[in-house]
Amino acid sequence: MRTNSFYTRRLHSLLGVIPLCLFFVTHMLTNFQAAEGGPERFRSAVEFINNLPILPVLEFVLIWAPLVFHGVYGLYVAYQSNLNTGRYGYGRNWAFALQRITGVITLIFVAWHVYETRIQVMLGNIGHGDFGQVMHDIATNGLSFTFYTIGVLAAAFHFANGLWAFFVSWGITVGPRAQRISSYFWMGVFVIVAGMFLAALISFRSEAFAETASVLTQTAIG
């Protein structure tokens, strides 16, 4: 089959928004329940997701497949770009460069994060109820906390700036004023999203997440 990079690139753009951005927002809201309601709320939020019908299908269609396509094709898009902010230090050119840099960071971060959580469940090393404990261990380790903070900031920027570019690439925001207002809006979204993810990450440092986990282990043993 002859492939046309126009449709590949448009698919890459569309999948970034539907479903990946929607998943990202869902993930943010789930995590934020840890900051808002503590370990119990977080566990019930995780449980709610895991009780959804046809979960393996949803997971494959809405997360795995679009994530792999967007990530792998995104690497190719990044490879095709020069970074010339040295010569052209304009704000939008920086956003262009950062979109590619944060894309690569996010891909590495997501791969590692999925390995630490979803893959471990798949291997049977942990259960869904242990995510609070897993995240507590990650957030209390200085090195992995730093890595997660960078990952979260990169993902939030890529998300917000990607949506700005989506509105241009599909011809929704056309004029300079529309694009400027859109950029203020999406940078506001970046701050809020990054703040909510970081709030969740910081709340995982609380001892409460370790205690519930140990209670769980005890009940499991008992």
Add this chain to the structure above:
Amino acid sequence: MAETMTVQKTVRFIITRQDSPDSKPYTETFDIPYRPNMNVISALMEIQRNPVNAEGKQTTPVVWESNCLEEVCGACSMVINGKPRQACTALVDKLEQPIRLEPMRTFPVVRDLVINRERMFNALKRVKAWIPIDGTYDLGPGPRMAESKRQWAYELSRCMTCGVCLEACPNVNERSSFIGPAPISQVRLFNAHPTGEMNKEERLEALMEDGGIEGCGNSQNCVRVCPKGIPLTTSIAAVNRDVTKHMFKKWLNA
């Protein structure tokens, strides 16, 4: 008696040169006698007249391209002090010294500052950047264009295919087949014309192929560097809208 000495003021130029398309680039420095109101072209003409470099050695004259000398032909594009622009409107009095000249390396370098902009003309052919009016019989007068629209379209018609936007674009390089900002804006221009509009779909479809409009990554450098102030990013977004509409129409009507 004190001797009166007139110290000739000079301007230093550091020029990136290249003897042939495949040879290695090198820099050569020139000190050129200053004259009021001189521009980069008149400095290059001075080197042509007296090809002696700053070390006092005889050298080959620096080769460049220029035609109109009033920023409408697009031939004298080069990188001046790190920014791509027209040499004819680069006034020496307004430039930081030493003045650095380089060819626009996004294009194949022919020699010294001369580049081959053929890909831009091929791009115009590819997107059919013209209005077909020839027929086997007299087609009669075309539909009229509103004066307000003509004035608006005039801004887009000022594109001189100078290549400065392609030079600044991070997505125009040897790893990508992106057509570049200028021809996309020309699609918008010719699609806005009442007669040109009749071939609108052909032009849009030319941009819906490998290296078409999808190659734009929204860095928006093009609109910042365009010497004619053409709203290139607005053109790209407007054509994006047309392309999106055309894509869905094609799918849903098929």
